[in-house]
Amino acid sequence: xxxxxxxxxxxxxxxxxxxxxxxxxxxxxxxxxxxxxxxxxxxxxxxxxxxxxxxxxxxxxxxxxxxxxxxxxxxxxxxxxxxxxxxxxxxxxxxxxxxxxxxxxxxxxxxxxxxxxxxxxxxxxxxxxxxxxxxxxxxxxxxxxxxxxxxxxxxxxxxxxxxxxxxxxxxxxxxxxxxxxxxxxxxxxxxxxxxxxxxxxxxxxxxxxxxxxxxxxxxxxxxxxxxxxxxxxxxxxxxxxxxxxxxxxxxxxxxxxxxxxxxxxxxxxxxxxxxxxxxxxxxxxxxxxxxxxxxxxxxxxxxxxxxxxxxxxxxxxxxxxxxxxxxxxxx
Amino acid sequence: xxxxxxxxxxxxxxxxxxxxxxxxxxxxxxxxxxxxxxxxxxxxxxxxxxxxxxxxxxxxxxxxxxxxxxxxxxxxxxxxxxxxxxxxxxxxxxxxxxxxxxxxxxxxxxxxxxxxxxxxxxxxxxxxxxxxxxxxxxxxxxxxxxxxxxxxxxxxxxxxxxxxxxxxxxxxxxxxxxxxxxxxxxxxxxxxxxxxxxxxxxxxxxxxxxxxxxxxxxxxxxxxxxxxxxxxxxxxxxxxxxxxxxxxxxxxxxxxxxxxxxxxxxxxxxxxxxxxxxxxxxxxxxxxxxxxxxxxxxxxxxxxxxxxxxxxxxxxxxxxxxxxxxx
Amino acid sequence: xxxxxxxxxxxxxxxxxxxxxxxxxxxxxxxxxxxxxxxxxxxxxxxxxxxxxxxxxxxxxxxxxxxxxxxxxxxxxxxxxxxxxxxxxxxxxxxxxxxxxxxxxxxxxxxxxxxxxxxxxxxxxxxxxxxxxxxxxxxxxxxxxxxxxxxxxxxxxxxxxxxxxxxxxxxxxxxxxxxxxxxxxxxxxxxxxxxxxxxxxxxxxxxxxxxxxxxxxxxxxxxxxxxxxxxxxxxxxxxxxxxxxxxxxxxxxxxxxxxxxxxxx
Ligand SMILES: Cc1cc2nc3c(=O)[nH]c(=O)nc-3n(C[C@H](O)[C@H](O)[C@H](O)COP(=O)(O)OP(=O)(O)OC[C@H]3O[C@@H](n4cnc5c(N)ncnc54)[C@H](O)[C@@H]3O)c2cc1C
Ligand code: SF4
Ligand code: SF4
Ligand code: FES
Numbered sequence: 001x002x003x004x005x006x007x008x009x010x011x012x013x014x015x016x017x018x019x020x021x022x023x024x025x026x027x028x029x030x031x032x033x034x035x036x037x038x039x040x041x042x043x044x045x046x047x048x049x050x051x052x053x054x055x056x057x058x059x060x061x062x063x064x065x066x067x068x069x070x071x072x073x074x075x076x077x078x079x080x081x082x083x084x085x086x087x088x089x090x091x092x093x094x095x096x097x098x099x100x101x102x103x104x105x106x107x108x109x110x111x112x113x114x115x116x117x118x119x120x121x122x123x124x125x126x127x128x129x130x131x132x133x134x135x136x137x138x139x140x141x142x143x144x145x146x147x148x149x150x151x152x153x154x155x156x157x158x159x160x161x162x163x164x165x166x167x168x169x170x171x172x173x174x175x176x177x178x179x180x181x182x183x184x185x186x187x188x189x190x191x192x193x194x195x196x197x198x199x200x201x202x203x204x205x206x207x208x209x210x211x212x213x214x215x216x217x218x219x220x221x222x223x224x225x226x227x228x229x230x231x232x233x234x235x236x237x238x239x240x241x242x243x244x245x246x247x248x249x250x251x252x253x254x255x256x257x258x259x260x261x262x263x264x265x266x267x268x269x270x271x272x273x274x275x276x277x278x279x280x281x282x283x284x285x286x287x288x289x290x291x292x293x294x295x296x297x298x299x300x301x302x303x304x305x306x307x308x309x310x311x312x313x314x315x316x317x318x319x320x321x322x323x324x325x326x327x328x329x330x331x
Numbered sequence: 332x333x334x335x336x337x338x339x340x341x342x343x344x345x346x347x348x349x350x351x352x353x354x355x356x357x358x359x360x361x362x363x364x365x366x367x368x369x370x371x372x373x374x375x376x377x378x379x380x381x382x383x384x385x386x387x388x389x390x391x392x393x394x395x396x397x398x399x400x401x402x403x404x405x406x407x408x409x410x411x412x413x414x415x416x417x418x419x420x421x422x423x424x425x426x427x428x429x430x431x432x433x434x435x436x437x438x439x440x441x442x443x444x445x446x447x448x449x450x451x452x453x454x455x456x457x458x459x460x461x462x463x464x465x466x467x468x469x470x471x472x473x474x475x476x477x478x479x480x481x482x483x484x485x486x487x488x489x490x491x492x493x494x495x496x497x498x499x500x501x502x503x504x505x506x507x508x509x510x511x512x513x514x515x516x517x518x519x520x521x522x523x524x525x526x527x528x529x530x531x532x533x534x535x536x537x538x539x540x541x542x543x544x545x546x547x548x549x550x551x552x553x554x555x556x557x558x559x560x561x562x563x564x565x566x567x568x569x570x571x572x573x574x575x576x577x578x579x580x581x582x583x584x585x586x587x588x589x590x591x592x593x594x595x596x597x598x599x600x601x602x603x604x605x606x607x608x609x610x611x612x613x614x615x616x617x618x619x620x621x622x623x624x625x626x627x628x629x630x631x632x633x634x635x636x637x638x639x640x641x642x643x644x645x646x647x648x649x650x651x652x653x654x655x656x657x658x
Numbered sequence: 659x660x661x662x663x664x665x666x667x668x669x670x671x672x673x674x675x676x677x678x679x680x681x682x683x684x685x686x687x688x689x690x691x692x693x694x695x696x697x698x699x700x701x702x703x704x705x706x707x708x709x710x711x712x713x714x715x716x717x718x719x720x721x722x723x724x725x726x727x728x729x730x731x732x733x734x735x736x737x738x739x740x741x742x743x744x745x746x747x748x749x750x751x752x753x754x755x756x757x758x759x760x761x762x763x764x765x766x767x768x769x770x771x772x773x774x775x776x777x778x779x780x781x782x783x784x785x786x787x788x789x790x791x792x793x794x795x796x797x798x799x800x801x802x803x804x805x806x807x808x809x810x811x812x813x814x815x816x817x818x819x820x821x822x823x824x825x826x827x828x829x830x831x832x833x834x835x836x837x838x839x840x841x842x843x844x845x846x847x848x849x850x851x852x853x854x855x856x857x858x859x860x861x862x863x864x865x866x867x868x869x870x871x872x873x874x875x876x877x878x879x880x881x882x883x884x885x886x887x888x889x890x891x892x893x894x895x896x897x898x899x900x901x902x903x904x905x906x907x908x909x910x911x912x913x914x915x916x917x918x919x920x921x922x923x
Contacts, residue, residue: 032552034544036442036449036495042549060549069548070502073664076705081665114894114908118662206902210922226507227547237897240890241506242708243526252706254664256896257527258548263507266898267923269888270710270729275923285923289900296903 002168002186003178010049010165013177017092018047020173021128024065025094026058027051052094054160057138059312061233062095063106066123070257073119073240077251086119090126094158096134097190098141098306101148102233103129108298109236119256128171131157135189140307142320145198148304149191157188196320198305199327204292212329214322215280221315222279226260228309228319229286234302237261261286287322334399341467343428344402347395354385354395355405357412358428358435360460361453361474362390363443368412375408389435389471402427417457419464432467432610436460438474439482442493448476449493449540450557455584462588468598469610471566472591478518478537478560485575488613489591490562494538494581496554496638497531504528504550510542517541538581558636561587564614564647573614573649580640590629597628614647663893666703666746672721673741677807681772682737683715683725686747691720695754696779697884697912700724701892703746707735711889711907714750715775715808716782722750725775725807751892752911755780755856755882757790763854763880764793766845768838768867770859774798774807776884776911777858782811785818792852794819795845799838799863801826820846838863842870850875858884868915881915 005013017023025046033040041058043065044051074081110120131154134143143149155171166186169175229235239259244252259266262282267275276282294302309319336346344353357372372392376384381396397405406427413420413428422429436459439445441452452474459472474491475482484490506527514522521535522542529542529551538558543551558581565575579586594613601616601624602609617625622644635641673685688694694717701709702724710732716723724747728737739745757780765784769777784794796815800806802825815821822841824834834841838859847853853876857867864883871881887906890896899906901921904913913921 031555032549034546034549035446036493036540036553036557037451040549068502069505081705083662083665109897110895113905115663116660117893117895118660118664121660206920206922225509225545225547226505230505230548236895238890239506239896239898240709241527242704242706244706246526250706254705256890258505259890259897260505260507260547261897263505263547267888269886270733275887281923288902293900293903 001175001178002166002184003181004161004164004166004184005178005181006164007049009181014046014048016177020090021126022088022091023047023094024062024091025051025130026053026056026062026132028053028056046094049165054132054158057096057141057306057308057311059308060231061102061306061308062093062099063102063233063236065091065093066120066127067106067110067236067258068123070255071119072253072255075251075253077248086122088123090128092128092130094130094132096132096306097151098143098146098148098304099233100129100131100151100153101146101304102306103153104300105234105294105298105302105304106236108294112298128155128173129153130155131188133157133159133189134191135159137191137194138307140196140310140318140320141191142194142196142198142305142307143191144194144305145196145200145320146301146303146305148306159189194305196307198320198323201292201327201330204288204326204330206288206292209288209326209329210284214325214329215278215284218280218283218317219278221317222262222283223315224262224264224279224282225314226263227312227314228317229260229262230258231308231312233306233308234290234304235260237266239266261289283317283322287319287326290319291323291326332399339399339402341430341432342402342406342426343431344397345393349396351399352395353397353399353402354393355380355397355402355409356387356428356431357392357394357409358418358460358464359390359392359416360418360436361438361441361456363438363440363453364416368415371408371412375405378408379405387435390437391435417461419461421465429465430467433463433465433470434472436463436472436474437482437487439476441474441476445476446544447479447540449495449538449553450476450559452476452482452493455491458584459588459591462592463595466595468595468602469612470591470594470598478539485562485565486567487565487575488563489587489594490565490575491587492560492562494558494560495540495543496538496556496558496581497536497540497542498552498554499529499531500550500552501528503548505548507547509545509547510551513541513545556583556636558583558638559587561590563645564612564617566612566614568612569652570615571649571651573647576645576647577642578645579635579642581636581638583636583639586633586635586639589633593629593631593633594625596631597625600628663748664891666701666709666748668744669747670744671739671741674739677725677809678805680729681725681727681805681807683723683775683808684736684739685716685718685721685723686745687720688722688747689720690750691717691722694722694750695756696783697754697776698750698752699776699892699911700747700749700751701889702726702732702736703748704732704735705746707732709890710736711751711886711892713776713884713911714754715778717779723778725772725778727772749892751907753909755884755912757783757787759882760784760854760856761790762852763791764847764849764852765791765795766853766855766871767796768798768842768855768857768859768871769796770799770838770863771801771805772807773859773863773884777856778808778811780856781815781819785815788818792848793846795822796820797822797824797838797841797845799824799826799859802828803833837866839866839870842867842874845874847875850877853877854880854882856882856884868919878915878919883913883915883918884911885913885918885921886911 290303385393436456438452442448562575670687675683715725894908
């Protein structure tokens with residue numbers, strides 16, 4: 001059932017939801033872009049509909065909410081270890097269709113790859129997802145090619161239409177707040193076509209693709225900064241860090257921190273050996289993981305086609321172009 | 332031919348090599364203008380000049396080959412340019428520029444185009460222009476987006492370099508070391524890694540923002556406020572050219588304008604009226620009065636940001652042409 | 659409630675065996691030792707310093723051996739520990755060498771340097787259960803006599819199996835000098851259908867040893883190797899150890915060569 005509410009009514013809802021959940025969504029933060037006098041759209045807590053950016057693609061994804069960039073596993077001192085409390089006991093997350101598909105990939109990594117992950121699982125519980133439908137494609141998106149343009153896995157949808165907010169609820173918790181609200185006929189829109197299309201390859205010949213000359217172009221073009229993986233809603237790698245607090249040598253914390261296979265040291269082992277010295281080889285490692293490597297394990301591509309990697313790359317390297325090159329090389 | 336050269340100079344024309352001819356000097360604060368003005372400048376050059384335009388070192392245009400008797404007509408054609416670029420004009424319309432002593436406020440391309448720039452140099456240049464013009468004292472002011480100093484502001488009486496005060500968001504840092512590396516390799520090594528995270532030494536930091544640009548995860552972000560490094564009393568010339576020295580680090584927009592305005596008062600008070608052309612570089616005046624006296628005047632009623640660092644007194648050396656011959 | 663696999667548990671150092679100044683074996687108290695498989699690994703976990711994956715080099719009643727080369731932050735810190743102190747470990751992780759895979763074979767184990775530790779427990783197993791294999795040979799190499807590990811164990815193995823011990827450099831009149839690959843041609847094999855081999859060591863040594871074995875007539879599916887990669891978790895979560903669709907920590911570190919050969923970093 002769909003309902004239409006004005007801004008004041010929506011803000012009232014936000015404050016009621018806020019009593020039960022933390023609310024996270026994309027927010028436009030003025031003048032916080034990398035370059036001066038530019039803005040950025042990132043995930044943060046939202047208290048009012050004004051905080052929520054419904055029209056732009058977020059630069060970074062929702063993943064930080066359940067996979068914090070830096071997360072303390074435990075504090076230690078002479079007496080032992082203490083696991084910190086979780087950041088939230090439940091959250092409402094505003095996201096897009098592709099992001100909801102990305103969530104499946106995160107679940108695969110943290111709940112199916114080996115035993116379920118304690119820290120992920122506890123933040124993953126009790127989440128509600130509010131879909132921000134896309135009526136048209138953003139730049140660099142190729143969700144249609146990656147089959148992530150449509151989703152049914154939401155609890156609620158929100159769309160701004162002529163200054164009013166239209167909601168469709170599939171979840172009891174949300175539905176109860178709409179009793180008495182104006183009802184209307186509504187179909188959730190979705191993207192039917194992107195400018196960018198990516199060709200799928202059923203079976204990739206790893207050996208042939210690895211030997212391909214196509215990667216050499218990226219040895220010099222890519223600067224191995226890692227932005228592409230950090231903005232990616234399906235990249236999950238992290239590194240363990242132990243630190244001690246300066247004033248007390250015996251107390252400190254062990255934390256895990258997001259890592260990037262594009263960045264130096266990701267694969268460095270004791271003695272200094274590095275498995276992928278060249279940036280082009282890192283690109284291949286990343287690219288194949290995003291498609292065939294993950295598909296071999298979980299039956300779906302990891303990449304969901306949000307194009308955030310293309311949006312952010314300072315060297316204008318396009319990942320969808322790389323995927324199409326792989327398809328061509330595999331012919 | 333009877334021409335008052337003092338008057339025409341003040342009206343932004345100049346005495347040129349070719350007898351009987353002058354050049355019109357058009358100021359472009361901040362070095363940026365709508366392209367439509369180019370055709371107006373072209374019209375002046377084609378109609379009254381010799382169809383040629385010089386781009387000056389200070390980002391103005393100079394149209395040479397104009398006959399002295401055409402100056403009034405040129406001033407009429409200059410009117411839409413003067414207006415369009417927002418140049419103060421207390422004198423009647425169509426009579427050109429009221430002064431030329433304080434030179435065009437020059438600026439690098441700034442953050443409208445350059446990714447490294449920490450502010451909109453043209454906008455700030457226009458703010459300064461609004462405050463100082465038509466003051467006729469010999470002041471040179473320039474702005475540059477970052478300490479790369481593409482505008483060479485250290486060659487000016489007042490050099491303004493854009494700064495940002497990097498804000499560290501520890502919970503976003505992924506320990507990649509990009510900030511440490513860029514600062515070490517490209518700047519001053521103000522960042523060191525401790526416990527997997529960067530620590531910035533505020534004293535060493537230039538505020539150039541390279542760490543913010545390098546950080547892949549927005550762990551370093553720009554400060555909400557914009558700051559500047561103010562260098563003073565750089566100059567060229569035939570006596571003692573020298574580089575402007577750092578005076579105030581982490582200064583703000585309004586304080587800079589106030590300091591420049593205060594300096595006009597100071598120069599009015601102490602200038603040597605008998606100097607050739609009645610014109611003296613401010614630096615020579617400071618050499619005479621002592622830095623402390625200048626500072627007293629310049630900082631009058633100025634409230635600097637709490638983080639501002641003032642270096643005082645300042646010493647300059649530079650090239651001493653005379654001394655070199657003494658050797 | 660899901661268990662927190664990241665919390666290490668305390669374990670007592672029962673014994674420290676110093677093979678060389680750089681390589682010590684830590685015998686660690688571990689109640690679950692009987693379920694540990696040779697070739698599996700533990701995360702040695704020293705809060706403040708970090709963690710390091712270390713292979714099981716021996717399995718006792720209530721203990722496991724970890725043979726460690728001191729090479730960096732965590733391992734250097736470990737070397738300050740003496741018997742009687744407690745430290746933290748977690749594990750065991752990975753698949754290990756499954757004894758059944760090698761039963762009734764003519765088994766050859768080739769190992770170099772610290773590569774001997776992950777295979778030591780499987781050598782011990784078949785040394786003690788000689789009847790479960792048709793024959794048992796090992797070729798092991800170290801840099802020099804001074805770098806040799808497990809000297810006491812070699813004495814015992816010498817009685818239980820065919821042992822070839824070689825050094826990269828040393829006195830040719832007193833000991834075997836040369837790489838392990840040099841001795842592959844002289845291994846006695848009756849029937850290549852039964853001949854199985856395990857190869858563990860530095861990547862370059864594994865590459866040439868496997869090549870030598872195949873040239874000799876060993877079948878690819880009868881060769882096993884053990885891989886090391888950068889690891890942060892040992893639990894299939896951090897992503898560091900992934901190669902293609904394989905997670906070394908979960909699916910390995912032991913691979914049949916038919917699988918292992920296709921892993922491209
Ligand atoms: C499955 C497996 C089994 C191993 N078995 C043994 C063994 O039996 N004996 C032995 O001495 N060594 C073994 N290693 C290698 C050992 O893990 C490294 O030497 C050790 O991690 C070095 O840690 P460090 O902190 O002392 O060195 P540093 O060089 O200071 O390491 C710093 C950090 O780099 C990472 N790192 C470096 N090298 C490795 C590596 N090879 N694997 C994973 N992470 C690494 C770790 O996160 C470590 O905290 C094994 C490695 C693997 C993957
Ligand atoms: S592809 Fe672009 S964003 Fe990714 S690591 Fe290379 S330069 Fe950085
Ligand atoms: S560049 Fe950013 S993420 Fe990398 S170490 Fe510096 S602050 Fe941390
Ligand atoms: S070691 Fe973390 S995934 Fe294998």
